[in-house]
Amino acid sequence: MMKILRIGFFHRVCVCVCVPASIMEQCACVERELEKVLHRFVMYGHQSEERLDELLRSVCEIRAQLVAFAGVQDADLSVLSQNMTQCCKNIKETVQMLASRHKDIHGSVSKVGKAIDRNFDAEISAVVAETVWDTAERQKYLSESIVEHLYRQGMLSVAEDLCQESGVVIDMSMKQPFLELNRILEALRMQDLRPALEWAVSNRQRLLELNSSLEFKLHRLYFISLLSGGIGNQMEALQYARHFQPFASQHQRDIQILMGSLVYLRHGIENSPYRSLLETNQWAEICNIFTRDACALLGLSVESPLSVSFASGCMALPVLMNIKQVIEQRQCSGVWTHKDELPIEIDLGKKCWYHSVFACPILRQQTSESNPPMKLICGHVISRDALNKLTNAGKLKCPYCPMEQNPSHAKQIYF
Template identity: 65%
Template sequence: MSQCCKKIRDTVQNLASDHKDIHSSISRVGKAIDRNFDADLCGIVPAMVWESQEKQILVLAIIEHFYQQGLLGVAEELCQVMEARAETVFIWHRDTDDYNTIPYLSYTERCCPLPSWAVSHRQPLAELNSSLEFQLHRLHFIRLLAGGPGKELEALNYARHFQPFAHLHQQEIQVMMGSLVYLRLGLKNSPYRHLLDDSHWTDICDTFTHDACGLMGLPVESPLSVSFAAGCVALPVLMNIKAVIEQRQCAGVWSHKDELPIEIELGMKCWYHSVFACPILRQQTTDSNPPVKLICGHVISRDALNKLINGGKLKCPYCPMEQNPADGKCLIF
């Protein structure tokens, strides 16, 4: 017993020594989190924001995110718990019958409903210039090629499905037909080995996601995930500005009323709408101050137009043309 106890103590001591570096790293994790993540967002978000209509909008965004990810059970449970508006649930149930297959298609190709879905939606997909149906036929043709010698005749017969797509995908069809020459020698050791790449299925899933969302008028990316990514970019900058404002004791600089103290660049990925700034007033146009196109073709803001009116006439600030202010047309970007 004494020998066993000694052996156990030695083993424990050796383990503690071997894992000393790991334990020291783990012990610093908490301090690193506290140092790099500020949980106090009171200075960034108005205090009443979650007690108004925005809270309901956030709940609906979370529910839509779960529906869009195919997590129907989670979304329905959240609807019951949060007492979300019932019409939103019904809209998603009606519109996402096909879309909900996306998460499962990423993991398995068995019993795939996509070919029948693409055929039943052929006309609307054609209006979107979608290549989904062709990609599905190409994938099936490649599966036949992967079967090796003895599949030539079946592959040739199936190649007739490519006829409707010949004018748009001629080069890709030529490549697939040329691969038949190397079928007896094995495609893995041929110039056509790229046809056996697993990325074809991933491309089909991405195309289906894009096209299905386009048909239903839904964004490809979840609005919640996009907002979260934008927040990860914007919050560190806002936290730094908050610290500077508190340090210099100029709290009145930032009033939180739909404005930011500085310009924050989120990158091209987060650009969804065009922005027009009035060249006269140097202000960004809004719904209440829209851009106006003059007869001469120059564009200014509504406020600038009103300030330039003299004696019931308007002289364009960029050319000598005089015109009636009522002839200006509001633009929508």
């Protein structure tokens, strides 16, 4: 039986995420084995058709000879007998050859399964907390995360189906921004700038507060689309250039380039020094800029939290599986007793850095929700456990200043 690798599936919903390089390498190994099997299947099919066609022609020739000899008395059948013997021999050899090669293909198919087993560990429960989804509240959070991801991806009908099947109720106020965002993105993919321009103009003040250049780049792209229409759009392009006036101080150089391109409009921008204005990657860039700024205005991260969590897990899981294997080999299972804590530090790359992690300089341990960092009056920061241990008779002396102070004046600065 062929083994099928499913990367993410929940309630008939397949979640598309960015897969890290290590997982991609493992998938590539399996894919190479699969390509070998497919190649052998194709070659086997071609060879089988050729040999069977040859046998069919031989049988047809012998049949024609039998018909020819049927009306002849005292005919010499020795030649026909030899032909029939040779044909039977060819049929037997062909059947044996096809069976042998078919058996070889079975070996290649089994190698695909072994490649999956070698590159992917099916049993990951040893590094996962057993109670991570044991409550209805946590399952609700998971369903909400998947629904939000689907809304971000524009898969609105799938999100609605998931809500019905999982019982998750999503407020319309949460749903509406994603509906509008996907409507505008779909228009941008169709190279229709009007919905995005209307949105940018209506949110101009908030975009300026973010120091965003979205509105200017939308006007710029619309102006370029007029330039690509040739000399017939010259007057319309000149009139549309008035939209650049509010952005003259911030984007003076870009505006000068756009206006200079009008000189070459008669001969075609694609044949001028301004041909770079017609690059097609600008549409993908404007989609990314719009998504980033729209999410910022909505108070959302640019990337889906589910995608980030999944990608982080894909990077961390192989390391944790290796640690588990080492612990089992050295028979020191008591080293890692709490699955909600990582036994080692795993570097997920700067892309997954959202805030720094504070380690107490006194106790040399990482802070947590139950042991948050505390800021002293003098400005030094230690963990709450260290604060309690250094407190003596209601007073605290900072181990760095040392300034004597009241521990109740310390402020929690995280969590």
